[in-house]
Amino acid sequence: MKEKYLAQRIQGIEPSGIRKIFDRVPQAKNPINLTMGEPDFDVPDRIKQAARNAMDQGYNKYTPTQGIPPLRQAIAEHLRERGFPFEEILVTAGVSGGLVLSTLSLVNPGDEVLIPDPYFVMYKYMIRLAGGKPVFLDTYPDFKLKPEVLEKAITPRTKFLILNYPNNPTGAVLSASEMDDIAEIVRKHNIFVVSDEIYDHMIYDNQDHESISTRDVPTLILGGFSKTFGMTGWRLGYAAGPAWLVRQMTIMQQYSFTSANSVAQYATLEAFSCDMSGEMADLAKRRDFIFAGLCELGFEPSKPGGALYIFAPVPEGETGDAFVERCIAKELFVIPGGAFSQQDTHFRLSFAASTESLTRALEVLEKLVK
Ligand SMILES: Cc1ncc(COP(=O)(O)O)c(C=O)c1O
Structure with missing residues (x-):
């Protein structure tokens, strides 16, 4: 049956x-x-109170698919401060939402997608659902992607590389010079990068850690609020990157999630000033x-x-x-x-x-x- x-x-x-x-x-x-x-x-209480206020003020309906303008503005400022030259922002239903939309927008049947191993559970199945082939890059024992491992795995079918530092499940981060080495290979072979940066605020001991997004490499950042603000159930994230991709993801969001959670979007405006x-x-x-x-x-x-x-x-x-x-x-x-x-x-x-x-x-x- x-x-x-x-x-x-x-x-x-x-x-x-x-x-x-x-x-x-x-x-x-x-x-x-x-x-x-x-x-x-x-x-944080301030964010919870802002959620109550948003409901009382009637922000209980669909929002624009792209996300409410003040939240997009706040995300844009945050990314500009970090030096990421994005063109468009889309507010998503968690980073998970951004992963679904970006994979559907990027992967053709037979495309190879490079995934450093160990990896977040969603990646390999999302790629398979889109008809693509996950290609795993061994990072044991220190869980840092090595440029030579990356370069060896690149073929004419390679579409993009997923980076996730700080990493789930290992907690690994890449230093500025380690990221430079990865960026050099990516640039040389002209592949795209999807950088899942959901843990970007969870970096300990002021470690030397940098994102690939400031390294002149075509990148989509997937960022979120779930972890930093303890709001995993609120389902809020964002995607930022080149207009040709983020606009297509926005169209896909019209036909799938419609928009991210309205109350969560209004309340999260408070998050940007929460310590x-x-x-x-x-x-x-x-x-x-x-x-x-x-x-x-x-x-x-x-x-x-x-x-x-x-x-x-x-x-x-x-x-x-x-x-x-x-x-x-x-x-x-x-x-x-x-x-x-x-x-x-x-x-x-x-x-x-x-x-x-x-x-x-x-x-x-x-x-x-x-
Ligand atoms: C690396 C990584 N990406 C994405 C997600 C999903 O995040 P969200 O709650 O924003 O959908 C998680 C959650 O565990 C994660 O660890």
């Missing part, structure tokens, strides 16, 4: 490896849940705590420079899947590396959790490696 009705393009599209584990959490009595990629702090440095400093402390704990237990993770995650190798001889099953048996919920990668040798843990949860997690992990 289902073969008759379901479209061929969705065959082989599997449930997200994150959701598979997350959905098992309610079965545990006293779970330690380190699965989800979202901050544990709430939306989140306290929340970021607090996340950095928890990163330090879990990193030190994992090192002490002999896991040898690489230290995340940004984002909310640590991606650590599992004990030798074991797969990520098998190790995570052992964790879950002790009520610790983390994600096997295979959900984000062509290899299953690591596990991802989100450190946006209470110190108590992280302490309990380390206690479980200690028992598992003893």
Whole structure:
């Protein structure tokens, strides 16, 4: 029956490896849940109040497909300050919305899209849905894309490269000179870049990190508010880049999402003057705590420079899947590396959790490696 009705393009599209584990959490009595990629702090009060005001003032209808003008203006100023020479902005339904629209607008059947591995779960399936072929670029063990790996993978069918630094699931960032090396290869081979910068405010220790968008390379930036302001449920992001692409994505948005959430757009105007440095400093402390704990237990993770995650190798001889099953048996919920990668040798843990949860997690992990 289902073969008759379901479209061929969705065959082989599997449930997200994150959701598979997350959905098992309610079965545990006293779970330690380190699965989800979202901050544990709430939306700042000022933004919440602005959302209430927006509803009371009647901003409950469709907005222009491009997004409300003051929000586009605020995003434009933010990007200009960063030195990104974009031409157009589109407000999207989260970065996820921007990923759907950009992939549909860029990928022809048979096109190859380069994805540094490990990668965010959505990329490979979005590309396959559009008929493209994901080509994975191995970045183990430090999770930084190397210019020689990039150059070797480029073929006449290569359409674009997805960059995601700070990275989910590894927390890796690229320094200015490392980004220069990548930009040089991209320029030499004239490929396009989609840069998913959803974690652009989550960079720890004032690290040397830069975006490709300031390097004279044709780039679409996908940015968002979900992570920085704890508003993952509000579904708000943006796409900025060349007019030929963003205008086409806007047309696609007319026929899909229509517009991003109206109340969230009005409320997020407040976000541009919200200071989140306290929340970021607090996340950095928890990163330090879990990193030190994992090192002490002999896991040898690489230290995340940004984002909310640590991606650590599992004990030798074991797969990520098998190790995570052992964790879950002790009520610790983390994600096997295979959900984000062509290899299953690591596990991802989100450190946006209470110190108590992280302490309990380390206690479980200690028992598992003893
Ligand atoms: C790298 C990356 N891109 C995009 C998203 C989706 O973001 P949004 O909530 O804005 O749709 C996530 C969420 O986990 C992510 O980690």
